[in-house]
Amino acid sequence: MSVTIKACESANDLKAFVQFPYDLYKNNSYWVPPIKSDETKAVQAATNPAFESCDAKFWIAEKNGKVAGRVAGIINKAYNEKTGEQMCRVSRLEFIDDKEVSKALLDTVEAWAKEKGMIGIHGPLGFTNLDHQAILIEGFDHLPSIASEYHLPYYKEHMEEAGYEKEMDWVEFRLKLEKEIPEKALKLNDMIQRRYNLNVIHFTDRAAMKAQAPRVLNLLNTAFGELFSFVSMSEKLQHFYIDKYFEILNPEFVKLIEDKDNNLIGFIISLPSLSEAMQKAKGSLFPLGWYHITQALKKPKVVDLLLTGIHPDWQAQGVSAILITELQKVMQKYGVEYVETTGMIETNEKAINHWKNYDHIQHKRKRCFKKMF
Numbered sequence: 001m002s003v004t005i006k007a008c009e010s011a012n013d014l015k016a017f018v019q020f021p022y023d024l025y026k027n028n029s030y031w032v033p034p035i036k037s038d039e040t041k042a043v044q045a046a047t048n049p050a051f052e053s054c055d056a057k058f059w060i061a062e063k064n065g066k067v068a069g070r071v072a073g074i075i076n077k078a079y080n081e082k083t084g085e086q087m088c089r090v091s092r093l094e095f096i097d098d099k100e101v102s103k104a105l106l107d108t109v110e111a112w113a114k115e116k117g118m119i120g121i122h123g124p125l126g127f128t129n130l131d132h133q134a135i136l137i138e139g140f141d142h143l144p145s146i147a148s149e150y151h152l153p154y155y156k157e158h159m160e161e162a163g164y165e166k167e168m169d170w171v172e173f174r175l176k177l178e179k180e181i182p183e184k185a186l187k188l189n190d191m192i193q194r195r196y197n198l199n200v201i202h203f204t205d206r207a208a209m210k211a212q213a214p215r216v217l218n219l220l221n222t223a224f225g226e227l228f229s230f231v232s233m234s235e236k237l238q239h240f241y242i243d244k245y246f247e248i249l250n251p252e253f254v255k256l257i258e259d260k261d262n263n264l265i266g267f268i269i270s271l272p273s274l275s276e277a278m279q280k281a282k283g284s285l286f287p288l289g290w291y292h293i294t295q296a297l298k299k300p301k302v303v304d305l306l307l308t309g310i311h312p313d314w315q316a317q318g319v320s321a322i323l324i325t326e327l328q329k330v331m332q333k334y335g336v337e338y339v340e341t342t343g344m345i346e347t348n349e350k351a352i353n354h355w356k357n358y359d360h361i362q363h364k365r366k367r368c369f370k371k372m373f
Contacts, residue, residue, distance in 0.1 A: 188321070214239075223310055253269075
């Protein structure tokens with residue numbers, strides 16, 4: 001039976017769009033289900049401020065009477081203005097291992113992009129860099145963090161057969177923590193703090209941490225401004241992500257640093273791994289999801305590094321080393337044994353080389369593909 005592509009026009013269509021990966025990866029021991037209500041909010045203009053600067057359309061593919069795949073097209077107008085290229089983003093691409101299905105989905109989003117006057121298409125990329133992005137191409141036997149992605153091994157072959165080529169890769173590391181922080185590192189960090197009169201901000205309660213969130217996301221806009229695929233976030237969009245992410249953070253695992261004039265110049269945001277808890281939650285916070293999450297926050301053996309940002313003027317001054325050392329003190333207190341990094345652009349040699357100073361493996365690789373018309 002041939003493939004039917006259906007544009008998501010109704011609430012039921014979007015419900016099927018959101019539901020598909022939960023069905024595709026059911027019983028997969030590596031996929032980490034996101035919270036389904038968050039996924040639903042992300043694909044609706046009424047609940048996602050990103051639609052104010054983006055055009056987006058969503059489709060599902062049906063075969064043999066069942067949903068067999070999905071795809072979204074996103075035109076991020078702010079990003080296109082920044083780069084001077086009229087590109088469409090393919091997003092939220094998922095499909096069964098059937099090239100007729102994947103081709104139909106990609107042909108559909110490409111046709112829409114051409115109608116909109118685009119010169120090419122790339123992705124998977126989301127509305128922002130805090131959204132879903134890239135396809136996993138290495139590391140299928142490792143559990144991802146909640147901020148990463150998981151896909152099945154056949155995705156890469158389907159993309160290449162459809163004429164897509166590599167645009168950019170992200171790499172991820174798993175680090176083994178030493179039981180003690182080297183005395184040399186502690187002395188160096190103390191010297192840097194005293195030299196520049198820097199102040200590290202620590203948190204013990206969520207309210208105080210959340211009050212600092214707007215400063216963090218403003219700095220993120222500055223620190224990430226020149227990175228691949230990044231678009232500055234509006235104030236509305238910042239609050240969207242604050243409400244989504246800052247409620248589940250353990251405040252002790254968030255560190256900020258200010259200069260002598262109280263300007264925020266760096267941050268590191270980490271989180272006890274929630275991957276196994278999210279698998280138990282199965283996409284829902286209630287009735288049991290929240291219990292599994294709160295339990296995971298208490299005695300972590302693995303911590304996920306979610307975001308690190310340093311102001312460009314301070315990127316060669318040892319600020320990141322101070323933040324990591326302060327975070328490591330907390331991880332030692334909790335008995336953390338491993339750290340999972342999220343994706344780092346493969347050309348970001350400074351960040352990658354820093355992690356190579358640890359006992360590590362580079363175990364995952366994700367790819368953004370590109371196809372010009």
